[in-house]
Amino acid sequence: MKLWEDKVRRTIPYTPGEQPQAADLIKLNTNENPYPPAPGVEKVKNAMDTDLLRLYPDPAAGVLVDALADFYHVDKNQVFVGVGSDDVLSVAFLTFFNSEKPVLFPDITYSFYPVWAGIYRIPYETCPLDEDFRIRPEDYYKDNGGIVFPNPNAPTAIYESLDTVEDILKHNRDVVVIVDEAYIDFAGKSALELIHKYDNLLVVQTFSKSRSMAGIRIGYAIGCPELIQAMNDVKYSINSYTMNLPSLLMGAEAVKDKDYFYDCVDRIKATRERTKKRLAALGFEFPDSQANFIFARHPRYDGKALFEALRRENIFVRYFNQPRIDQYLRITVGTDEQMDVLIKFLEKYTA
Ligand code: PMP
Numbered sequence: 518m519k520l521w522e523d524k525v526r527r528t529i530p531y532t533p534g535e536q537p538q539a540a541d542l543i544k545l546n547t548n549e550n551p552y553p554p555a556p557g558v559e560k561v562k563n564a565m566d567t568d569l570l571r572l573y574p575d576p577a578a579g580v581l582v583d584a585l586a587d588f589y590h591v592d593k594n595q596v597f598v599g600v601g602s603d604d605v606l607s608v609a610f611l612t613f614f615n616s617e618k619p620v621l622f623p624d625i626t627y628s629f630y631p632v633w634a635g636i637y638r639i640p641y642e643t644c645p646l647d648e649d650f651r652i653r654p655e656d657y658y659k660d661n662g663g664i665v666f667p668n669p670n671a672p673t674a675i676y677e678s679l680d681t682v683e684d685i686l687k688h689n690r691d692v693v694v695i696v697d698e699a700y701i702d703f704a705g706k707s708a709l710e711l712i713h714k715y716d717n718l719l720v721v722q723t724f725s726k727s728r729s730m731a732g733i734r735i736g737y738a739i740g741c742p743e744l745i746q747a748m749n750d751v752k753y754s755i756n757s758y759t760m761n762l763p764s765l766l767m768g769a770e771a772v773k774d775k776d777y778f779y780d781c782v783d784r785i786k787a788t789r790e791r792t793k794k795r796l797a798a799l800g801f802e803f804p805d806s807q808a809n810f811i812f813a814r815h816p817r818y819d820g821k822a823l824f825e826a827l828r829r830e831n832i833f834v835r836y837f838n839q840p841r842i843d844q845y846l847r848i849t850v851g852t853d854e855q856m857d858v859l860i861k862f863l864e865k866y867t868a
Contacts, residue, residue, distance in 0.1 A: 531628060547731070548849045550781065557771070575765065609665075657685045663694070665697060679705075788852065789809065793811060800815055802815070821836060
């Protein structure tokens with residue numbers, strides 16, 4: 518063994534979903550949006566003055582922060598932006614989870630949480646979801662070093678009401694509670710309406726799903742100015758220029774087009790509801806999805822075998838070889854046409 522090896526910071530990394538490059542596949546494995554970004558994004562791209570790339574971008578990401586503050590009716594000192602919500606969540610873990618006590622999150626949830634906890638050496642405990650994959654708020658009443666959960670949860674797609682979120686907040690006034698709302702635009706009310714009441718609440722959202730811009734990498738957090746200031750202090754201690762100029766300009770433009778945004782979200786929700794009916798008719802079982810994906814299993818067919826069979830047809834979905842969920846497939850809601858191909862195959866498979 519080389520002497521430097523025992524000084525290396527070891528970590529078991531997160532495994533991102535596959536990004537296969539073939540052209541003719543149906544990609545329903547990473548919860549991307551099947552529709553293009555708002556039309557203004559292309560205009561910004563075409564009009565961009567590449568000479569500006571000589572300069573560093575605005576470290577405060579002003580245009581984007583302003584656009585988001587406008588959209589959500591908050592002050593700009595309540596908005597933090599980062600390179601996808603993964604970056605925002607990572608900064609939030611590093612900033613707020615700095616206690617000897619364990620951070621709490623569900624046992625079945627976004628699998629990046631234990632990875633950040635691991636690399637930042639944050640102790641954590643998982644709280645089992647109940648048999649219907651629901652969060653039990655009482656599990657979060659115990660002493661802890663902070664709380665994080667997605668709403669809707671991933672990969673279950675279950676949305677918990679704001680009463681549940683507020684119940685958890687009420688019992689945790691002395692730690693930061695992060696609500697990861699990557700999929701909220703496809704679901705019910707956002708916890709954003711609680712930020713004025715709870716100064717320890719941080720709401721994290723992303724451009725990757727409802728805004729069709731996973732490739733540009735923009736995420737953001739909204740909370741009270743003190744939380745945002747603390748995150749910015751950490752960010753400026755690692756890398757001041759996280760947001761590049763094209764993403765600042767295109768991101769700001771995307772936020773301004775409200776009609777396109779709501780229309781696109783409505784289309785995906787309509788396809789989701791249609792797909793739910795058709796999956797149920799084929800005997801699939803799934804929790805009621807309020808996200809842009811459906812977490813489904815079939816009582817008569819093995820999950821992994823079905824995942825592999827779909828793959829052979831060039832239909833990519835996500836499979837998690839994990840206790841409690843190893844019979845399920847997480848299927849992103851694509852276009853109606855993509856879902857028709859999926860259903861057609863499943864009809865044959867289950868016939
Ligand atoms: N949170 C949850 C629950 C997710 O599923 C994802 C997508 N993998 C993210 C955060 C991160 O998304 P992004 O970094 O693209 O904003």
